[in-house]
Amino acid sequence: MSAIIRRAEPADAEALALVGRATFLETYAGQLPAADILAHCARQHAPELYAAWLASAGHRLWIAEAREGAAPVGYAVLGPPDLPVPTSGEDVEIKRIxxxxxxxxxxxxxxLMRACLDGAREAGFGRALLGVFGRNEAAIGFYRRQGFALAGERKFQVGASVYDDFVLARPL
Incomplete structure (x- = not known):
């Protein structure tokens, strides 16, 4: 595969929103109620949210394309931590991968994980955190293989429903 990963630019906001919605639907269709998925995607995968992150000095985003100039197939977002575990100025959150x-x-x-971890190190952070749906075993396995360990738990709202998430962390 000739896929590439590059830093996302302001013009990528729509593509990031599209991939966000597609991957969320692909992952959770059949597991979560349709109305919850649609409400979550409308709010949490709106192009305006990605545009705001792309304009923020506190966020870094990367986009994966099937090949240079091709359709987007994935992305990652690094930003200030917003998780219910003790944090310090040394911490950064992988908000999405x-x-x-x-x-x-x-x-x-x-x-994409390497891009996040390298970007976090370059910015001077010492620990990466992330939240993951407690029943997404494939993602949890991937994060464990990347060196993440359990740091806490949180409640995560998707539409009208609340789910149990794990908060994972790893030193940089």
Whole structure:
């Protein structure tokens, strides 16, 4: 595969929103109520949210494309931590690391993770945190292989429903 990972730019906001919605639907269709998925995607995967993150000095975003100039297939977002565990100025959160299912298992997820961890180190952070749905065993396994360990738990709202998430952390 000739996929590439690059820093996202302001013009990528729509593409990031599209991939966010597609991967969320692909991952949770059949597990979560449709109305909850649609409400979550409308709010948490709106192009305006990605545009705001892209304009923020506190966020870094990367986008994965099937090949240079091709359709987006994944992305990652690094930003200030907003998790219910003790944090310090040394901490940063991987807010999203999403990859379309058919592109998983080819090294792109690990590449997006490397981009986040390298970006966090370059910015002077000492620990990376993330939240993951407590029943998403594939994602939890991936994060454990990347060196993350349990740091806490949180409640996460999707639409009208609340779910149990794990908060994972790893030193940089």
């Amino acid at each position: 999403y990859l379309l299912h058919r592109f998983q298992g080819q090294g792109l997820g690990a590449g």
